Every structure is written in C-alpha cells, then in structure tokens.
Amino acid sequence: MRVLELGNNISAPLACTILGELGEDVIKVEPPQGDDRRKIELEGVKGLYFASVNRNKRSVSIDLKRKEGLEIFEELLSTADVVVTNYRPRALSKLGVDFEEAVRVNPKVIYCSITGYGRREGDRPAYDATVLAESGLMDLTGYPGGPPSKFATSIADVTTAMMAAISVLHAYASDRRPVLLDVPMLQTQLYLSLEDAYAVLNGGTSPTRTGSAHRYLVPYQAFRTSDGYVYVAVFNDSQFLRLCDAIGREDLKAYSTNSKRVRAKEIVVAEIQREMERETRDRWIDVLRRYDVPCAPVLTLGEAIRRYGEVTEVGAIKYLNFPLQTWVGLRRPSPGLGEHTVEVLEELGYSREEVEDMARKGIVKMMDRRA
The missing domain is CATH 3.40.50.10540 (Crotonobetainyl-coa:carnitine coa-transferase; domain 1)
Known part of the structure; x- marks a missing residue:
C-alpha cells in the first residue's frame, strides 16, 4: 500500500x-x-x-x-x-x-x-x-x-x-x-490498563502505586542482591514452592497460596529480600533458573542492547x-x-x-x- x-x-x-x-x-x-x-x-x-x-x-x-x-x-x-x-x-x-x-x-x-x-x-x-x-x-x-x-x-x-x-x-x-x-x-x-481497569469497574476501588511489585501477585517484584537487582515473577503456587526450595526457606511454604501471600505480603517479601541480599545477582539468576523459577536480572539499557x-x-x-x-x-x-x-x-x-x-x-x- x-x-x-x-x-x-x-x-x-x-x-x-x-x-x-x-x-x-x-x-x-x-x-x-x-x-x-x-x-x-x-x-x-x-x-x-x-x-x-x-x-x-x-x-x-x-x-x-x-x-x-x-x-x-x-x-x-x-x-x-x-x-x-x-x-x-x-x-x-x-x-x-x-x-x-x-x-x-x-x-x-x-x-x-x-x-x-x-x-x-x-x-x-x-x-x-x-x-x-x-x-x-x-x-x-x-x-x-x-x-x-x-x-x-x-x-x-x-x-x-x-x-x-x-x-x-x-x-x-x-x-x-x-x-x-x-x-x-x-x-x-x-x-x-487491563486488570487495573477491571478492578475499578467491578470492585469500585482505585489501585495505588506499588513500585516494581505486582498489585495482585506475591512475590512478583525486583529484589536487591549484593550487587544489583533480580526480578522474581511468581505467577502460580507451584512456582512459589520451587522458589522456597531455591532459597532454602521451607518455612515460607506456609504461604502456599497466592491469597495467603497477598495477605502476608510484607512478611513474605521481607524474608525473601533477606535471602537475596546474601548473594550476587548472577548467582541468584543461576540458582533460580535451575529451580525453574521465572526471574531475570534487572539490566541497564546498555546491557540489554549488548546482550x-x-x-x-x-x-x-x-x-x-x-x-x-x-x-x-x-x-x-x-x-x-x-x-x-x-x-x-x-x-x-x-x-x-x-x-x-x-x-x-x-x-x-x-x-x-x-x-
């Protein structure tokens, strides 16, 4: 044309x-x-x-x-x-x-x-x-x-x-x-705006700012490591259980469903953050991928283009x-x-x-x- x-x-x-x-x-x-x-x-x-x-x-x-x-x-x-x-x-x-x-x-x-x-x-x-x-x-x-x-x-x-x-x-x-x-x-x-618009239309409440975190899924956000950031994107409960194994936190399996994790978001996120700070970005990417946990290093634009x-x-x-x-x-x-x-x-x-x-x-x- x-x-x-x-x-x-x-x-x-x-x-x-x-x-x-x-x-x-x-x-x-x-x-x-x-x-x-x-x-x-x-x-x-x-x-x-x-x-x-x-x-x-x-x-x-x-x-x-x-x-x-x-x-x-x-x-x-x-x-x-x-x-x-x-x-x-x-x-x-x-x-x-x-x-x-x-x-x-x-x-x-x-x-x-x-x-x-x-x-x-x-x-x-x-x-x-x-x-x-x-x-x-x-x-x-x-x-x-x-x-x-x-x-x-x-x-x-x-x-x-x-x-x-x-x-x-x-x-x-x-x-x-x-x-x-x-x-x-x-x-x-x-x-x-997808699900956020539907929350407003059908729930009557307006969502608020959450930084890098997802509003409706936990954990689904960037975590600070010893030398950078890793984004962990847990979409379902089986992925969360694998995350617990990957970071060596069997106790966190008490929050086995997303609804439980949302209600206890501050606790769950704080405990995962505590573990993430112990290792480097690339070390965690290697571990999490071996456990098939959706994750990604937070790259600069220059790093992303080079890669x-x-x-x-x-x-x-x-x-x-x-x-x-x-x-x-x-x-x-x-x-x-x-x-x-x-x-x-x-x-x-x-x-x-x-x-x-x-x-x-x-x-x-x-x-x-x-x-």
Whole structure:
C-alpha cells in the first residue's frame, strides 16, 4: 500500500515506520521547517532523535499553506491508499487536508487520525506525559508514598502508534473504503490498563502505586542482591514452592497460596529480600533458573542492547532491527528533509526543472541533510 504521513513527533511517524518496516511505501509529507523531532539533539548529535521513529520512508517537503503546494499534495493523495496523521483536526481542516477533503480527492482512501482525546476533543494539545497523567496510569506508576512517575519511554505515543498501524492494516485487509479511523491516545491507555481497569469497574476501588511489585501477585517484584537487582515473577503456587526450595526457606511454604501471600505480603517479601541480599545477582539468576523459577536480572539499557540487540548500521547511525520475522529489512535510513521531493514528484509526472522552479518559489523543499 502507499501511505502518506502527515505526522509530527512520535505517534503518527512511528505508526508509519511500522508500516514501512512491513514493506509498505511510506511518503512523509513535511512542512518546509520539517518534523519537530529534527530539531532536537540526542547525545549531542542532530538527527538521532528523528531517526528513532522515521526510517523506511521517503521525505517530501511541501508547503501546504500555498495553493500550489496543496494541489501537489492532492495529486499525491490521488495515488495513495492511506493517510496517517496526528495533526489536530482544526489544523487539518484549515490546510484543506482533512478527511472530508481527502475523500473528495480520493474516494477510496483510508484516513487514520490520531488525537489525544478523540475527535470530539481533538484540538486539545496532547503529549505522551499529559495523556499518561490524565489516563490514570501515571498515578499508578512509582513507589508507595512517592510522587507519580512518567514511564521510562513514551509509552502512550508508542502504544497508540501500534493501535493505529493495526487499524490501518485491518481496514486495508477488509477493503473498507473510504473510512475514517479515529485513534485516541487517552482511550488507548485506558484499554491497555487491563486488570487495573477491571478492578475499578467491578470492585469500585482505585489501585495505588506499588513500585516494581505486582498489585495482585506475591512475590512478583525486583529484589536487591549484593550487587544489583533480580526480578522474581511468581505467577502460580507451584512456582512459589520451587522458589522456597531455591532459597532454602521451607518455612515460607506456609504461604502456599497466592491469597495467603497477598495477605502476608510484607512478611513474605521481607524474608525473601533477606535471602537475596546474601548473594550476587548472577548467582541468584543461576540458582533460580535451575529451580525453574521465572526471574531475570534487572539490566541497564546498555546491557540489554549488548546482550539482545540486533542492529543494522547505515552511515553514522545504528538502527535496532524490527522485532518481527516479517521485517523486510532496513531499506531506507531516516530521510533528510525533502530528500525524496524530486523523486516522488517525478513519479507524479513533474520534470526536475519544474521541481527546482517550485523549490526556488518556496512551494516545495528539496533535500537538505542539515535540516
């Protein structure tokens, strides 16, 4: 499929990157100033922040505020199957690229609109952290007695991007044309809150912060060792009994059911912690795995990437590979602003001379790797 991206920052760009990873033709339509992520330095390097969610796509820079630019976009739209955007609905309407206008140009278009709070409140500004705050998930993140905490990564943006990609693939496979896919960030977070939401809906109480621990399973949390942390994830009673054998605490088998352990959580956790402090992280991982107790070392991101990361290097940038076997490979590194303007417009029938003339007039922008 051909996908047009009218995206900025994370949610729409990442959704389109996922589609690009699966082999679809993604064209990122950027304003002359480019995506906001192009301007942010990461580790002192310009371009890394942008590269993290903008690969396997082509960049075309068009000024949609100009009549001539809008006409070019409409020509491009007539060749597309999908539009993915996280621009606010009012901005899309003002530019003349909203769903209604898109259908007028292309009656078979799939139009995926990502907003913070749904299209009824689509013009409210929304960022990952503000959505997490209002979704209730930030209130659940952190340690008891401490302040609410942001998630380690931009989880609201990332999960919404995945939901958008799923919606597009379903609409394309179902041949639903035209269709408006409304993908709200906040409702996505509520949907993904899983058992905690069901506790609220059916129990009437609101869960509280538990740090690294599970709210409903014991022991299911990080334990401090002599030189680091081990996460122990006991999901059932037989695993707990094996844990007791592994740490040499036959007495703890008195708490043989999860309901008993939940009621005596402080005692159980304190006794396990006492044992864990006696040995190193790697020693406990070796012992617990021999007893088939679900566990993992708490690694830094650097350790995790060195141990598990599959990487493709293009130019000066190292990219993490797409995790699914359906990945078609890193066909295109993250594009420079307007890097493919000439290429894409030539596909529409424009000559290079015409594109260069439009670039001189500011209607389009051609490649500038420094942007």
